[in-house]
Amino acid sequence: MDTKDRETKDRHEMWDPDVTYVIGHQRPDTDAIASALGYAWFLTKMGQERIVSIRAGQPVEQTTYALKRFEQEPPRLMTGVAPTFGHVARKQQTVSPETSLSEAITLLAAGERVVPVVDELGRPYGIVTPMALARACSMPYSGGPNPFTQPCKSVVEEALTFHAQDRISDHRASLLRSDVDDFLIVDAQERFIGVATRRRILEPPRAKLILVDHNEIQQAISGADEADIVGVLDHHRLGNASTALPIPFVVEPVGSTCTLVAEHCRLNELDPPLGIAGMLLSGILSDTLVLRSPTTTDRDRHIARWLADLCCVDIKQYGDDLLRAAPGLAERPADEIADADRKHYEMGGKSVSIAQVEITGFQELPQRRDELLATLTRQCRAEGLALACLMVTDVVQGVSHLLCQGDSWVLASLPFARISEYEFDLDDIVSRKKQLVPTLHAVMEESR
Numbered sequence: 001m002d003t004k005d006r007e008t009k010d011r012h013e014m015w016d017p018d019v020t021y022v023i024g025h026q027r028p029d030t031d032a033i034a035s036a037l038g039y040a041w042f043l044t045k046m047g048q049e050r051i052v053s054i055r056a057g058q059p060v061e062q063t064t065y066a067l068k069r070f071e072q073e074p075p076r077l078m079t080g081v082a083p084t085f086g087h088v089a090r091k092q093q094t095v096s097p098e099t100s101l102s103e104a105i106t107l108l109a110a111g112e113r114v115v116p117v118v119d120e121l122g123r124p125y126g127i128v129t130p131m132a133l134a135r136a137c138s139m140p141y142s143g144g145p146n147p148f149t150q151p152c153k154s155v156v157e158e159a160l161t162f163h164a165q166d167r168i169s170d171h172r173a174s175l176l177r178s179d180v181d182d183f184l185i186v187d188a189q190e191r192f193i194g195v196a197t198r199r200r201i202l203e204p205p206r207a208k209l210i211l212v213d214h215n216e217i218q219q220a221i222s223g224a225d226e227a228d229i230v231g232v233l234d235h236h237r238l239g240n241a242s243t244a245l246p247i248p249f250v251v252e253p254v255g256s257t258c259t260l261v262a263e264h265c266r267l268n269e270l271d272p273p274l275g276i277a278g279m280l281l282s283g284i285l286s287d288t289l290v291l292r293s294p295t296t297t298d299r300d301r302h303i304a305r306w307l308a309d310l311c312c313v314d315i316k317q318y319g320d321d322l323l324r325a326a327p328g329l330a331e332r333p334a335d336e337i338a339d340a341d342r343k344h345y346e347m348g349g350k351s352v353s354i355a356q357v358e359i360t361g362f363q364e365l366p367q368r369r370d371e372l373l374a375t376l377t378r379q380c381r382a383e384g385l386a387l388a389c390l391m392v393t394d395v396v397q398g399v400s401h402l403l404c405q406g407d408s409w410v411l412a413s414l415p416f417a418r419i420s421e422y423e424f425d426l427d428d429i430v431s432r433k434k435q436l437v438p439t440l441h442a443v444m445e446e447s448r
């Protein structure tokens with residue numbers, strides 16, 4: 001990668017304090033990506049400025065299928081939203097080590113706190129401070145050169161530098177202890193970018209986020225705890241996000257976040273264009289398994305019909321194509337399958353993790369079963385879980401199997417039809433949130 005590429009990449013990855021970002025959860029599913037795209041479109045249409053949709057991870061195959069089908073670009077990837085030193089760097093005129101002190105004095109007289117001295121490669125050499133200048137000028141004049149014609153390098157002082165891409169919070173403790181007030185910020189190639197004062201570093205700008213399809217900080221993009229959450233649109237249970245100020249916070253028990261976005265559009269008499277309508281429909285059909293999951297509400301059905309008309313597709317046919325776009329069990333490593341969509345819970349004082357994978361037929365499960373169980377055992381050991389399970393859901397038939405490892409008393413008390421020692425038939429249970437979690441909760445609480 002040449003320098004130019006890296007610069008472009010750096011710029012792409014740095015969030016902009018003037019923008020409000022609409023973003024779904026980490027490990028985004030189709031609903032997370034589509035609701036971010038759709039809500040950003042809606043808010044922009046409603047007159048809000050500088051709204052940009054982003055994503056916290058790679059789109060899965062199913063989402064990619066929908067994006068291609070409706071000719072949409074995915075939201076831009078953002079790896080983190082914590083304030084970095086790049087966010088507090090202020091551009092400032094520099095001098096070279098050979099520049100005369102009189103030039104540095106001019107810059108200080110114009111109000112700069114310090115003057116950065118930078119070599120011919122753009123790398124920091126140090127800073128000229130008013131104190132160092134005062135000292136140089138107060139030396140008794142002994143017929144030598146006029147102090148103002150000396151080069152800056154004669155009075156330069158070493159300055160602390162930070163990398164633009166580094167998180168400020170990682171250096172906060174040492175900054176609080178240090179008594180230095182002015183710092184230099186450099187890029188990945190150690191070239192000078194700007195100056196930053198201690199005060200500015202300790203009070204950096206914060207990213208503005210609107211969370212869609214999640215409301216818990218633990219599921220949000222890295223650094224969200226150092227951002228301002230300015231809105232939430234979601235359909236999951238309440239987590240523990242708290243904000244300094246009141247914000248628009250919408251969490252409703254519908255089948256998908258895209259349902260809420262589409263309802264906002266309809267309420268405001270805004271017909272989304274074909275591409276946005278198609279993505280919103282994809283989010284609904286993905287989360288509700290083509291309106292078959294018990295999480296589906298009449299609101300989901302109504303708005304899905306409206307969207308299907310706008311984007312001219314047949315719900316059943318497109319929905320099944322969409323579900324079938326997910327990769328099977330055969331093509332993926334076991335630990336990826338068992339980790340891709342995994343959630344952690346506290347139940348009856350014990351730790352439980354439940355992963356879910358969607359498939360279109362159980363034919364590949366037998367040859368992967370042992371590997372998947374071994375992965376669950378590793379999860380239990382590594383994380384001290386009482387139960388680690390993987391819900392394997394056939395989204396076409398609308399049925400699931402459950403693979404489990406964990407404490408033997410837990411496995412013995414599971415109220416499901418046993419297929420083998422570590423595999424259960426969940427029959428028509430397809431919703432982790434609405435069906436499996438409450439059942440497991442009851443089991444764990446009872447045997448507390």
Ligand SMILES: [Mn+2]
Pocket residue numbers: 031032213235255256257287
């Ligand atoms: Mn969702």
